[in-house]
Amino acid sequence: MSAATACDTAYDGVGSIAAPLRAALSAASEDRIVYDLAGIEDGYRALLRELPGIDVRFALKACPVDEVLACLAGLGAGVDAAGPQELEQALRAGVPPARTHYGNTVKSDRDIAHAHRLGIRDFATDSLEDVRAVAAHAPGARVFCRLATSGDGALWGLSGKFGCPPADAVRVLETARELGLVPSGVSVHVGSQQMTADAWRAALDDIADVLTALGRRGIVLDRVNLGGGLPASGYLDRRGVLLVPPIDKIFAVLRDGMRELREAHGRHLGFVIEPGRHLVADHGAIRAHVARLAGRRGRDGERQYWLYLSCGKFNGLYELDALRYRLVFPTFPTFPAFPADRGTERVPAVVAGPTCDSDDAYCHDHTLTDVPRDLASGDPVWILSCGAYATSYTTQGFNGFAPLPYEAWGR
Ligand SMILES: *Cc1c(COP(=O)(O)O)cnc(C)c1O
Secondary structure, eight states, X not given: OOGGGOBTTSBOOGGGSOHHHHHHHHHOSSOEEEEEHHHHHHHHHHHHHHSTTOEEEEEGGGOOOHHHHHHHHHTTOEEEEOSHHHHHHHHHTTOOGGGEEEOOSOOOHHHHHHHHHTTOOEEEEOSHHHHHHHHHHSTTOEEEEEBOOOOTTEEEOOOSSSOBOHHHHHHHHHHHHHTTOEEEEEEOOOOEEEOOSHXXXXXXXXXXXXXXXXXXXXXXXXXXXXXXXXXOSSOBOTTSOXXXXXXXXXXXXXXXXXXXXXXXXXXXXXXXXXXXXXXXGGGEEEEEEEEEEEEEEOTTSOEEEEEEESOOTTBTOGGGGTOBOOEEOTTSTTTTSTTTTTTOOEEEEEEEOSSSOTTOBSXXXXXXXXXXXXXXXXXXXXXXXXXXXXXXXXXSOGGGOOOOOEEEEOO
């Protein structure tokens, strides 16, 4: 591999980071993950401006941090939870039960009964078996049926395991009615970090088909749940190129789809969205440090730099399977803007995490990243756009590398 494959978008200068996040990162003298609550709040308000009147149910798994939940709940958001533990965390953080839904189609009888005791009344479903269990263990509850999507266009497709075709959704919701449940809605999830507006267009078409078929059977739903999948804007793809989602186009498709569904199926129709990563990813960052910048000769005899960091796949950066993160080296504040930072040469390196696992690298094909040659062991490194799925996808302490402590910064 040659230096020519090294990529120039893999880092930003210190100045490109939002001020509160920069302050939190600068203040950290030990490794941690920091969340910018003001940034999350601004993102939430921006989302409501794009999709007026929509009800937000934050997907808790994206950031199971009490301060983040309390912040969003205070702004009027609810939560999409996947099981009893997440439901309890949401309620503890102050999310009202009426704004907390059980959004997982996978649940045991016991989980359903537990949720029902907690006062949860909205349940996702996608099979006759599950809807019968909800009727038995959460009598009278409201159910929304998840439609399958292809997952095309997303970094993580989520296809196959969840949802059913439109015809089956009609059957499931009819059964719900027969069993004394309230058939309240349909939902989709077009795949996480969905990069195309077409995915929502296709999902909206399926939703329209289900509403029409149900209408013929005298079933009128009150909500359409557009699910998760809204992208973040600060990731790099596996080659190190900034992933720029067509976010304006996505919102335009959603607005058009909502208007058309209301025109065809009644003004009463409400809309829900379950963003996870979109609300938090770009408002969290990790302060890690350099373990070592080392030059080693590989099996082919070629010398290669490796930058080993204190944080990797098992303690915060699990999603390295599909993307890369922008790195900032605050010891070299203008890096990589040369020649402003004279004296700092850049060298192409494979960036990797600290564990004894070869998957713990910033890029599976070992694409190179330019880094300052003068990095010393202990120098801080800031890893941007890791506010989503970092704390939830962390191991107990693989190789003893413990989960990162977190800090949430308010206004
Ligand atoms: C994970 C999940 C979400 C959030 O997905 P993002 O891609 O982070 O927006 C929303 N809804 C459900 C049901 C989920 O499982």
